[in-house]
Structures are given as C-alpha cells and as structure tokens.
Amino acid sequence: MARRKQHIPRHEHIERHFTGGETVRDVVIGMSDGLTVPFALAAGLSGAIGATRVVVIAGLAEIAAGSIAMGLGGYLAARSDAEHYESERAREEREIIQLPDEEEREVAEILKAYGMNDEEVRPVVAAMAKRPKAWIDFMMRFELGLEKPDPRRAVTSASTIAGSYIAGGFIPLAPYILLPQAHTALSLSVTVTLLALGIFGYIKGHYTGARPFRSALQTVLIGGVAAAAAFGLARLFT
Amino acid sequence: MARRKQHIPRHEHIERHFTGGETVRDVVIGMSDGLTVPFALAAGLSGAIGATRVVVIAGLAEIAAGSIAMGLGGYLAARSDAEHYESERAREEREIIQLPDEEEREVAEILKAYGMNDEEVRPVVAAMAKRPKAWIDFMMRFELGLEKPDPRRAVTSASTIAGSYIAGGFIPLAPYILLPQAHTALSLSVTVTLLALGIFGYIKGHYTGARPFRSALQTVLIGGVAAAAAFGLARLFT
Numbered sequence: 002m003a004r005r006k007q008h009i010p011r012h013e014h015i016e017r018h019f020t021g022g023e024t025v026r027d028v029v030i031g032m033s034d035g036l037t038v039p040f041a042l043a044a045g046l047s048g049a050i051g052a053t054r055v056v057v058i059a060g061l062a063e064i065a066a067g068s069i070a071m072g073l074g075g076y077l078a079a080r081s082d083a084e085h086y087e088s089e090r091a092r093e094e095r096e097i098i099q100l101p102d103e104e105e106r107e108v109a110e111i112l113k114a115y116g117m118n119d120e121e122v123r124p125v126v127a128a129m130a131k132r133p134k135a136w137i138d139f140m141m142r143f144e145l146g147l148e149k150p151d152p153r154r155a156v157t158s159a160s161t162i163a164g165s166y167i168a169g170g171f172i173p174l175a176p177y178i179l180l181p182q183a184h185t186a187l188s189l190s191v192t193v194t195l196l197a198l199g200i201f202g203y204i205k206g207h208y209t210g211a212r213p214f215r216s217a218l219q220t221v222l223i224g225g226v227a228a229a230a231a232f233g234l235a236r237l238f239t
Numbered sequence: 240m241a242r243r244k245q246h247i248p249r250h251e252h253i254e255r256h257f258t259g260g261e262t263v264r265d266v267v268i269g270m271s272d273g274l275t276v277p278f279a280l281a282a283g284l285s286g287a288i289g290a291t292r293v294v295v296i297a298g299l300a301e302i303a304a305g306s307i308a309m310g311l312g313g314y315l316a317a318r319s320d321a322e323h324y325e326s327e328r329a330r331e332e333r334e335i336i337q338l339p340d341e342e343e344r345e346v347a348e349i350l351k352a353y354g355m356n357d358e359e360v361r362p363v364v365a366a367m368a369k370r371p372k373a374w375i376d377f378m379m380r381f382e383l384g385l386e387k388p389d390p391r392r393a394v395t396s397a398s399t400i401a402g403s404y405i406a407g408g409f410i411p412l413a414p415y416i417l418l419p420q421a422h423t424a425l426s427l428s429v430t431v432t433l434l435a436l437g438i439f440g441y442i443k444g445h446y447t448g449a450r451p452f453r454s455a456l457q458t459v460l461i462g463g464v465a466a467a468a469a470f471g472l473a474r475l476f477t
Contacts (some may be wrong), residue, residue, distance in 0.1 A: 045300030054426035062283030062469035116373035231300035
C-alpha cells in the first residue's frame with residue numbers, strides 16, 4: 002500500500018502528485034515562467050541591441066508586468082473560483098429541497114455510470130436522503146467535480162507566484178545588470194540560465210513525480226527554444 | 240432543473256463553467272496573457288525609450304518567448320498529465336488485484352466521509368468487487384480525483400493557446416509598428432488595449448459564468464496595473 006494514500010483529506014489527493022504541497026506548486030508555477038520569459042526576451046533584445054542598458058530596462062519592465070499579470074490574475078481567479086463554488090453550492094442546496102426526486106435520480110446516475118444497477122444504488126440514495134448536508138457535499142464533488150477552495154490561500158498563493166517570478170527573472174537578467182556589453186552578457190546569461198533551468202526542472206520533477214532528468218531536459222528545452230526564437234526574430238527585424 | 244446538468248459526461252461537468260468548451264478556455268488562457276504582458280512591456284519601454292523601433296523589437300521578442308513558453312510548456316505538461324494518469328491507473332489496477340481487501344476498505348472510506356455507515360456502504364463495495372474495470376474508474380475519479388486526459392487534445396490545446404497569445408500580443412503592439420514616436424504610439428496602444436481588455440473580459444465573463452461587467456473591470460485592472468508598474472519601473476531606471 003502506498004504511504005501517501007492513507008488518511009489524506011480528499012482535496013489533497015487531487016493535487017497529491019505535488020508531494021511538496023501548494024507552496025511548492027506556486028513556486029514552480031511562478032519560477033517556470035520567471036526563468037523562461039525574461040531570459041528569452043533579454044536574449045532576443047541582445048541580438049538586436051548593443052548596450053545592456055536597454056536590455057535591463059526591458060527585462061525589469063517584463064518582470065514587473067509578468068509578475069503582476071500572474072499574481073494579480075491568479076488572485077482574482079482564485080476569488081472567482083471561491084464565489085463560483087459558493088453559488089453552485091447554494092444552487093445544489095436549493096435543488097435538494099425543491100427537487101429531491103430529481104437529485105435522487107442524479108445520485109443514482111452517478112453510481113450507475115460505474116456499472117451499478119437499480120438495486121445496488123438504492124441504499125446509497127436512501128442514505129443521502131437522510132443527510133442533506135452530506136448529500137450536498139456528495140453532489141458538489143461527485144456530480145460537479147468541485148473542491149471547496151480555501152479563501153485564505155488566494156493572497157498567499159498570488160504572492161508566492163509573483164515572488165517566484167521575480168526571483169526567477171533576476172537570474173537571466175543579472176549578467177546584463179553587471180556587464181556593459183550585451184553580447185558578452187548574453188553568453189553568461191545563457192550559461193547561467195540554462196543551468197538554473199536544468200536544476201529547477203530536476204527539482205520540479207522530483208516534486209511532481211516525473212522522472213527528474215527528463216523534467217530537467219524539458220525545462221531546458223522550453224527555455225532554449227523560446228530564447229532562440231526571440232533572438233532570431235529580433236535579428237530579423239534589426 | 241438547470242439545463243446543463245443533464246446527460247453530460249462526467250469530465251465535462253468539471254469544466255462546465257466554461258460553457259464554450261475547451262477551445263474557448265484555451266483562447267481565454269492565451270489571450271489573457273497575450274493582451275496583458277506585451278502591452279505592459281511596450282508601455283514600460285516607451286517610458287524610457289523614444290524610438291518605437293526598440294519597442295517593436297522587444298514586443299516581438301516577448302510575443303515569441305511568451306507564446307512558446309505557454310504553448311510548448313502546456314504541451315509538455317499535458318503529456319506528463321497523461322503519463323501520470325496511466326501510471327496511477329496501472330497502480331490502482333495492481334492494487335485491486337493484489338490487495339482487494341485494502342481497496343474495498345478504501346471504497347467504504349470514501350462513502351463514509353459522506354456520513355454513510357457500514358451497513359449502507361456494503362452494497363456499493365460488493366457491487367465494485369463484481370466489476371473490476373468500473374472499480375478502477377471509480378477509484379481514479381473518487382479516490383484520486385483524476386480525470387482521463389485526452390491525448391489528442393495536447394497539440395490542439397498548445398497551438399490554440401500560443402496562437403491566441405500571438406493574436407492578443409499584436410493588439411498593443413500595432414500602434415508602435417505603425418507610428419514612429421513612442422509616446423504617441425503609447426497613447427494609442429493604451430486606448431486600444433484597455434478597450435480590447437474590456438471587451439475580452441466581458442466575453443470571458445460570459446463564458447465562465449462570472450458577471451460580465453465585473454470580469455471586464457478585473458481584466459482591465461490587471462492590464463492597467465501591470466502596464467503602470469512597468470512604465471514606472473522603466474522610468475526609474477532611465
């Protein structure tokens with residue numbers, strides 16, 4: 002029996018391939034993009050512009066824009082999810098009171114999708130009808146597939162994602178901040194960032210249950226392709 | 240009874256607040272970021288740089304980087320999800336054969352979480368034990384909360400997201416492409432993009448079941464705050 006399958010609350014099961022929990026997931030989300038996009042943008046610009054000053058300004062603008070779009074966007078999405086959950090729950094509650102027969106038929110249908118027959122589902126339907134609160138919970142999860150969102154998570158999650166984006170973004174940008182020539186800074190930025198993407202991908206693989214080396218390779222590939230495309234495109238329009 | 244609750248396959252229930260389906264969802268994901276980040280980056284740069292040429296190059300580099308990071312990243316994530324699902328399914332299948340008692344206890348525990356007692360869950364456990372394939376499906380969805388991913392979706396979904404990012408990104412960038420002066424282009428870009436964000440947010444709200452005007456306001460807010468921050472930061476370092 003796998004250790005992680007015992008006595009774990011339902012909602013953790015859903016994201017349990019992130020064995021490190023929600024904070025790790027948020028760091029992964031923010032840092033993935035933070036390492037990749039500012040890196041590719043800076044690489045692209047240094048293919049078209051000689052001075053690092055412009056690259057640094059563009060990089061900082063991108064880090065500000067990207068972290069706010071991800072953080073604030075994530076926060077508002079989480080709030081909408083919470084409101085959506087509450088409104089669906091209220092609707093389910095009304096339906097159980099106003100249309101109990103219909104809702105009982107829906108419980109039966111959910112289970113019949115797993116090959117159970119009328120006789121086998123009857124005790125479950127009867128059990129639900131006795132406990133309206135549990136019945137609503139059952140419908141929310143098994144009919145609608147909705148998990149109760151934690152409202153306190155929204156702010157923490159948004160800040161973690163934005164902070165990780167900023168932290169990730171400064172790795173590719175640092176060489177441009179320190180060196181005056183864009184093309185020497187580019188070489189250093191490529192070396193440092195591909196290395197960072199590899200290490201990050203490896204750790205990410207470890208936490209998400211993927212094979213770490215393969216995850217490292219994929220993460221480096223995404224960053225490399227994005228940077229090469231940005232570089233090629235910027236060259237084309239110079 | 241709500242129309243959308245009848246005879247809809249399980250997996251569609253989960254994302255049914257996107258009433259327009261998966262393509263709409265992918266367009267929303269790609270266009271949200273595509274309208275916001277290149278817009279904010281271009282606005283930020285035009286606060287520091289007089290010529291639109293650099294803004295256009297940076298904008299194109301960002302669109303290339305962002306669309307590849309989202310598209311390729313999304314494709315690889317979808318493939319990992321599919322592999323994760325298959326490996327969990329294989330494990331569940333093994334456990335049902337090798338540790339049927341343990342798995343039967345898990346079925347009972349899932350239902351007991353909804354207030355059912357030993358007597359009430361017994362028929363369900365017995366029904367599952369008779370149908371191993373349905374039993375595995377039941378555990379995948381109700382114990383692990385995993386939906387079977389559609390492998391053919393990965394490529395379509397990745398291209399839709401990347402394409403929408405590119406389409407969205409050209410809206411704020413167009414004024415810089417057409418006009419030579421960055422600060423005149425900026426005014427036009429801000430006007431056009433905030434309008435586009437409002438329309439997009441309104442339509443998004445319609446499809447996601449949120450109140451359309453509020454969704455429009457939120458989308459404009461995210462874009463506006465990101466652009467203002469990028470602009471302020473770029474000014475600071477000029």
